[in-house]
Amino acid sequence: xxxxxxxxxxxxxxxxxxxxxxxxxxxxxxxxxxxxxxxxxxxxxxxxxxxxxxxxxxxxxxxxxxxxxxxxxxxxxxxxxxxxxxxxxxxxxxxxxxxxxxxxxxxxxxxxxxxxxxxxxxxxxxxxxxxx
Numbered sequence: 001x002x003x004x005x006x007x008x009x010x011x012x013x014x015x016x017x018x019x020x021x022x023x024x025x026x027x028x029x030x031x032x033x034x035x036x037x038x039x040x041x042x043x044x045x046x047x048x049x050x051x052x053x054x055x056x057x058x059x060x061x062x063x064x065x066x067x068x069x070x071x072x073x074x075x076x077x078x079x080x081x082x083x084x085x086x087x088x089x090x091x092x093x094x095x096x097x098x099x100x101x102x103x104x105x106x107x108x109x110x111x112x113x114x115x116x117x118x119x120x121x122x123x124x125x126x127x128x129x130x131x132x
Contacts, residue, residue: 002063004056005086011053012068012083015046062086072124074113075100082117082124091119100128108132 022039053059060068066088071081078101085091095116099109111130118125 001087001090004053005062007049007053007056008059008062008068009083009086011046011049011059014049016069016081016083018042018046067122070122070124072115072126074115074126075128077101077103078113080115080124080126084119084122088119088122093118100130 022042050059057063062068066084066086069081069083071079073079093116095114097112097114100111100113102109110132111128113129114127116125116127117123
């Protein structure tokens with residue numbers, strides 16, 4: 001694995017992890033009031049690593065031209081993102097399932113979805129089954 005590709009991968013994974021964590025914190029009704037310094041430190045760290053990765057060409061593409069990450073919409077208001085490993089042979093096909101969002105916590109989920117990622121082709125396949 002080339003070092004520049006590893007850095008681009010690490011930068012994208014770092015951003016994905018921290019975006020998820022900050023969204024989760026925000027969704028838990030914990031406001032960011034009083035935590036601006038901590039949030040800024042996280043953002044500064046992501047920016048620094050991303051800036052370093054961008055010194056080695058397009059930060060959105062690996063040295064072989066493959067994309068670093070992609071996303072696909074599952075349903076209205078729900079999407080999935082995936083950071084691709086720089087060496088496709090080291091990443092396995094992955095699948096996971098979840099519940100579709102109803103838009104109201106008092107209303108049951110209108111169905112389920114299944115997402116499968118294919119590293120060799122960098123495809124994300126989404127299957128949605130509506131039950132309501």
